Amino acid sequence: MYSVIVVPIDSSRPDEQVRLAPGETLRFGRTPSDDPTGFLTIPHHGVSRRAGEITAAGSHWTLSNLSRTSTYVVENPEGAGEHIKIAPGRIEAPIPFEFSRVVLPAADDLLSFDIWAPRHDYADEPAAHCDGGEPTAHPFPLDRTKRYFLVLAALCEARLRGAPHAPPPTVDQVVDRLRRVWPTASRTAVQWNIDYLAVKFRMKQPPESADCGPRLNGKKESLVSLALRFDLVREAELAVLDTEPAVPERKSERELGPGQMPGAAAP
Structure with a gap:
């Protein structure tokens, strides 16, 4: 089962998306690879020839920044500004977002592509193992009718x-x-x-x-x-x-x- 879906820049068709199973890696950068199925080409002079790598895991994915000078930013489009910075040379930084936008600084432009990680699993009953006792106090109790x-x-x-x-x-x-x-x-x-x-x-x-x-x-x-x-x-x-x-x-x-x-x- 695929755990990561990469949506290239300006992609408009499902067949342009790249699907990765756990353990598979997709490299991206300016120079096309001999193996087009394992490389995401970003044709911009401000992007490194070998810019980075995306590796799928079970319920998350990792990003390697192979640039020598540029910091990459991974945004959570649903997180109201939540983001992670990936420093130059950082290898296999874990990304926890279910929906992500990878932002690459490229000369006088900012380029981005999206990554979906739909295999986010949640416990049906997080407190099912509890055996009674006092309930845990909520740190920020809010009444949404007020x-x-x-x-x-x-x-x-x-x-x-x-x-x-x-x-x-x-x-x-x-x-x-x-x-x-x-x-x-x-x-x-x-x-x-x-x-x-x-x-x-x-x-x-x-x-x-x-x-x-x-x-x-x-x-x-x-x-x-x-x-x-x-x-x-x-x-x-x-x-x-x-x-x-x-x-x-x-x-x-x-x-x-x-x-x-x-x-x-x-x-």
Whole structure:
């Protein structure tokens, strides 16, 4: 069974794809090989003659960077900016992504080709071996029916939709984005939820704490970075931004002033 599928640059037909079984290797570079079935030709003067090698394993693949000067980047197109850098000369670096984009710096251009590794296996019941006892506490408990999750999804939307380097939206932009599902959203309510998320993610102490700590700069950027790093918001969950959630709006969310937060209840 094939475990890796390589999709060449500008490929439009399935017969142009290269399929590798575990243990098989595909070399790539500028100069065509005597064996065209085992070599992916990238005809660009900025690509090394023997640029690298792709080797299939069972549920992952490895990349060897045979360039002397160029660092290759392997992006996760579904990871909102997640990537791995492969330094010049690095051999058999393991790549864990199910969908990957290999980016090669080539003179004044950036070239890329895709790799699919569909043989990612997951346990049906990860905790089946447990024999009772207290359940494990979730490190970032989120209620996806709450207003704060709408705000978090709006903050993460641009990066999840294919703009991995997009800056977080402003509070006003979040308010505009949420008008459809939260008609009475305001700057005060959105900022309150951002502050609440910062406390929930343990980035700052709650207001009633004796030591609130220093002022947290870059709060939205930190929230987005943490949420995407641990998959707290996924692309499929962005549907909440266009579907009215069955959550009654709380008076406190409309009337709290800037910087004010209730003591215990989540928004």
